Amino acid sequence: MNLQRITLSLVLLTFIWQSPVTTAQRQPTRPNILFCFADDWGRYASIYATLEKQPSLNQIVKTPNIDRVAREGVVFRRAFVNAPSCTPCRSALLSGRYFFNTGRGAILQTAQWDAAIPSYPHLLRDAGYHIGETYKVWSPGTPNDAPFGAGKYAYEKAGNLPNNFSENVTEMVKQGQSLEAAREKIYGQVKANFDAFLADRKTGQPWHYWFGPTTTHRRWVKGSGKKLWSIEPDSLKGKLPPFLPDVHEVREDVADYLGEVQAYDAYIGVLLKRLEETGEMDNTLIVISGDHGMPGVTNGKCNLYDFGTGVALTARWPNGIKGKGRVIDDLVSLPDLAPTFLEAAGVSLPAGMNARSLLNVLRANKNGQIEAQRNWVIAGRERHVAFANENNLPYPQRSLRTPEFLYIRNFKPERWPLGYPVTVTDTTTPTQQELEEQTYAAFADMDASPTKAWLVLHRNEPQWKRFYDIAFARRPGEELYDLRRDPFQMNNVVADPKYANDKARLSAQLMRVLTDAGDPRVTGEAQTFERPPFTDPSPQQPQRRASQ
Numbered sequence: 001m002n003l004q005r006i007t008l009s010l011v012l013l014t015f016i017w018q019s020p021v022t023t024a025q026r027q028p029t030r031p032n033i034l035f036c037f038a039d040d041w042g043r044y045a046s047i048y049a050t051l052e053k054q055p056s057l058n059q060i061v062k063t064p065n066i067d068r069v070a071r072e073g074v075v076f077r078r079a080f081v082n083a084p085s086c087t088p089c090r091s092a093l094l095s096g097r098y099f100f101n102t103g104r105g106a107i108l109q110t111a112q113w114d115a116a117i118p119s120y121p122h123l124l125r126d127a128g129y130h131i132g133e134t135y136k137v138w139s140p141g142t143p144n145d146a147p148f149g150a151g152k153y154a155y156e157k158a159g160n161l162p163n164n165f166s167e168n169v170t171e172m173v174k175q176g177q178s179l180e181a182a183r184e185k186i187y188g189q190v191k192a193n194f195d196a197f198l199a200d201r202k203t204g205q206p207w208h209y210w211f212g213p214t215t216t217h218r219r220w221v222k223g224s225g226k227k228l229w230s231i232e233p234d235s236l237k238g239k240l241p242p243f244l245p246d247v248h249e250v251r252e253d254v255a256d257y258l259g260e261v262q263a264y265d266a267y268i269g270v271l272l273k274r275l276e277e278t279g280e281m282d283n284t285l286i287v288i289s290g291d292h293g294m295p296g297v298t299n300g301k302c303n304l305y306d307f308g309t310g311v312a313l314t315a316r317w318p319n320g321i322k323g324k325g326r327v328i329d330d331l332v333s334l335p336d337l338a339p340t341f342l343e344a345a346g347v348s349l350p351a352g353m354n355a356r357s358l359l360n361v362l363r364a365n366k367n368g369q370i371e372a373q374r375n376w377v378i379a380g381r382e383r384h385v386a387f388a389n390e391n392n393l394p395y396p397q398r399s400l401r402t403p404e405f406l407y408i409r410n411f412k413p414e415r416w417p418l419g420y421p422v423t424v425t426d427t428t429t430p431t432q433q434e435l436e437e438q439t440y441a442a443f444a445d446m447d448a449s450p451t452k453a454w455l456v457l458h459r460n461e462p463q464w465k466r467f468y469d470i471a472f473a474r475r476p477g478e479e480l481y482d483l484r485r486d487p488f489q490m491n492n493v494v495a496d497p498k499y500a501n502d503k504a505r506l507s508a509q510l511m512r513v514l515t516d517a518g519d520p521r522v523t524g525e526a527q528t529f530e531r532p533p534f535t536d537p538s539p540q541q542p543q544r545r546a547s548q
Contacts (some may be wrong), residue, residue, distance in 0.1 A: 030345050031317060032284040033124075033208040034271065035337075038264045039086065039136055039217040040301060041290025043079075043310045045070075045261070051077055051327060054487070055239045060231060061258040065269040066314060069286055073316030074326040074362060080377050080401060081334050084292035084301055084308040085384045087111050089334065090138045093291075094119045094147045096338030096353035100380060100519045100529075105138075107394075107534055108384055113138065113146035118350040120338040121147045124208050127347045130201035133210035134193045135163055148210070155200075158192030161185065165215040165263035166224035166256070179228070183266075190270045198278065206345065213267060216260045218295050218447045225255035229262050241307060241488050243298045245454065245467050250297075253450040257294055285317040285344055289334060296449025298471040302384050302418060304399040304408050305489045309379045315362060320344060322365035330361055330374035331401065354517055376402045378513055380521075382529045384445040389415050392535040395445070396521055400510040406489055407506035408479040411521060417475050419444040443472050478503070 047067040049058035082092040083099040083106075091105030092098060095117050099106050103114035113119075125131045132153045138146050148154070161168045165186060172182035194209065201207050225231040233252040240246050240254065268288065275281045290311050293300040299307040311334065315321060335355035342349055343357045361370045369375075379401070383394035395418075396411040410417070421442060446452055452471075459468040470490075480494040480503050493499045511522060520528035528534065 029283055029319075030129075030206040031320060032206055032280060033129075033341055033344070034211070034275070034284050034286045035209070035341075036211045036264075036268055036271070036286070036288045038261075038290040039212065039214040040292065040295045041216040041261060041264060041312070042293035042300070042307070043312045044258065044294075045265075045312045045314075047071075047075055047314070048077075048312065051075075056241075057236065057239055057254065057258060059239060060235055060255075061261055063262065063265040065265045065272060066288055066312070068272070069268075069288055069316040070314040071325045072318070073286070073314060073321050073324065074328055076313040076315075076328045076330070076332055078329060078331045078403075079289065079311050079313035079334065080306075080309045080331070080379060081292050081311055082377075082379055083381055084303060084379065085381060086136075086291050087138065088381070089291045092333075092335045092355075093337055094121065094138060096120065096335050096349075096355040098335070098354045098378070098380075098517055098519070100382075100521065101352070101354065101517065104533055106529065107382060110533055110535075112533075117352070119147040120341055121153075121208060121210070123342055123347050123350065124345055127345060128205065129345065130197075130205045130207040131209075132197040132200070132207070133212065134197070135160065136212040136214050137210055155193045155197040157196065159189040161189050162187075162263075162267055163214045164220075165260055166221040166228060167219075169228060170221045170224065186263075187266065187270050190267045191274060194271055194274055198274075208341070211267070211271065213264060215263050216257065216290070218449060220256050220260050222256060222450065223252065225252070225257070225259035229259040231255045231258055231262075241299070242490060243307075243467065243470050243488060244451070245458075245464060247454070249454045250451050254294075254297070282318040285315065285320060285341070287313070287315045287337060289313045289337075291334075296447035297451045298455070298467065299489070301447065302381065302445045304379050304381065304397055304406075306401075306406065307488075309399075309401070317344075317362070320359075321362045326365075327367050328361060329367075329369045329403075330371055331377045331403070332358060332361075332374060333377045333379075376400060376509070378510065380519075382521075382534070385419075389419055394529050394534075395419075396526075396529065398510060398514060398519070398521065400506055400513070402506070404482070404484055405502060405506055406479075406481045406483060407503070407510060409507070409510060410475050410477050410479070411526070413475055413477045415474075416443070416472070418446045418472055421472060446471070478507070480506070 044057055044061050045063040045066045046058055046061055047070045052058060081089045083089045085108055087108040088099035088106050091102035095102055102117060104112040121131050132155050133148045134155050137148050168186060169182045173179055197209055226233060233248060233255040236251040236254055237246060244250055275284055293308040295301040299305040301308055336358050339349050339353055339355050339357040340359055343359045364370045378398060380398040382396050389395060395415050397408060399406060399408045455468050455471055458464040478494045479492045480499055481489040482493055494503055514522045
């Protein structure tokens with residue numbers, strides 16, 4: 001009788017252990033995390049053409065691998081950076097904090113990582129993850145106490161040709177290689193660096209790999225969009241945003257940029273293929289994004305308009321994301337990725353994070369707005385390069401983005417938003433090529449480019465002057481845009497009485513968020529970002545000013 005009871009008990013215990021409920025309650029395997037993060041890549045991917053109501057660049061660019069991740073996972077329609085400049089954007093993303101809460105990480109030049117601020121890669125490492133990176137993570141440089149250390153976790157020995165696709169392919173072709181052979185050499189380096197990273201992990205060890213190519217960062221070879229990717233510049237006619245002159249020179253510049261986007265997509269294809277070959281696709285959380293909008297063009301990089309802060313964001317993780325091809329309308333900010341990665345890995349969040357994990361959004365099996373409270377994001381900027389304004393002073397601004405409005409507060413409207421309009425050449429009538437080479441100093445917070453040179457060259461022509469002013473002129477202390485009627489933010493309605501209540505409400509909300517978050521710009525410490533170490537004690541002074 002006792003033997004029968006023991007046998008029955010063992011049978012019951014076996015049944016309970018194998019029951020579906022108990023199995024479902026067990027902790028799943030911690031996912032690998034592949035984060036593809038391109039320098040200066042905004043919201044440019046062909047998947048977005050299906051989500052837009054107006055003609056756009058996404059109808060021309062072809063990104064099958066990014067689109068695949070979106071079709072097999074989710075795509076975020078309203079993802080934004082916290083700062084449209086590489087270092088503060090990355091500081092916010094790596095820490096899960098607003099950029100102004102990252103110490104000297106809030107600027108580009110003279111930046112230094114605050115070792116007291118936890119970064120999510122180090123937290124993953126401490127939790128047993130094998131971590132590694134290829135190419136750009138945080139700049140300038142990567143000191144020992146910064147995320148991933150001073151090259152300690154870098155996997156780049158196979159080469160860095162992917163960082164400058166058009167330049168390197170063009171040079172290899174000049175040396176006698178075929179276009180296809182040049183492409184494959186670059187793709188081979190992407191694969192070899194990733195393989196070296198995978199080879200260093202321990203058996204069964206989860207990993208996090210940061211892939212950060214800079215090919216979408218200027219410069220790229222003029223005419224390469226057509227020559228290397230068959231992107232006809234004039235196919236962009238009627239598809240440029242209305243704040244850009246719809247002329248051939250600008251269309252060619254944008255087409256060349258879209259070619260670099262397609263190179264980035266090809267790199268992602270290499271990584272996806274390796275995951276399939278290793279059998280790790282399903283338990284890898286793949287996230288793809290970029291650190292701000294297009295460089296060297298109006299309203300892009302270093303601007304708080306959507307063209308500067310809006311970015312692509314897609315994610316795939318069959319073992320963790322519910323549904324396929326979902327389109328998410330929540331307003332999300334890239335710092336939200338830090339707590340997302342940590343929560344997915346089962347790692348506790350450190351104190352001081354301003355961001356919120358997206359894991360619930362990823363797990364919700366529906367489209368549209370998932371979490372009602374995700375209906376706003378903030379962004380901001382102090383400065384980009386050191387010598388843009390006199391005495392190395394910043395151009396401080398903050399913004400609040402909701403589904404209906406974009407509200408911007410420019411704290412120092414007497415300064416130049418993109419830097420001084422300094423004289424860039426001694427030539428009486430500079431050519432387009434001369435300006436392309438020399439516009440680095442003028443309006444220094446816009447990268448030198450054919451588009452920038454064209455705007456400067458045609459600034460006194462009546463039909464084009466307004467495009468120059470949109471890009472470079474001083475801006476009022478407040479800006480308000482009704483996105484329902486003005487999706488490209490062309491008409492500032494801040495002085496329109498019809499919007500008085502909206503302006504007051506949004507202004508109050510922005511200031512409340514900034515105050516609660518401890519932004520020095522609004523908490524009585526506004527001089528924090530206007531003196532050393534945030535400003536260079538020996539700033540480079542601008543050259544002579546041009547007539548304005």
